Amino acid sequence: MPKRDPLDEPICKWDRKELEKLLGFLVTEVVASPHYICIKCGRAASEKDYLCKGRKMSHYR
Numbered sequence: 001m002p003k004r005d006p007l008d009e010p011i012c013k014w015d016r017k018e019l020e021k022l023l024g025f026l027v028t029e030v031v032a033s034p035h036y037i038c039i040k041c042g043r044a045a046s047e048k049d050y051l052c053k054g055r056k057m058s059h060y061r
């Protein structure tokens, strides 16, 4: 079985272990200056690919 890379998945799908391991990356890269909002989960991120249903935040301002 190929090793699963959490970065291939949206942060919405990360489990607690993945979150703990990548919390630094999450804080400094993903949520530091968010431009996208997940319309399914309400999470925010700098890139659309980090979210399962990302939409540009500016659409909703």
Ligand SMILES: [Zn+2]
Residues within 6 Å of the ligand: 010, 012, 038, 039, 040, 041, 042, 043, 051, 052, 053
């Ligand atoms: Zn999501």
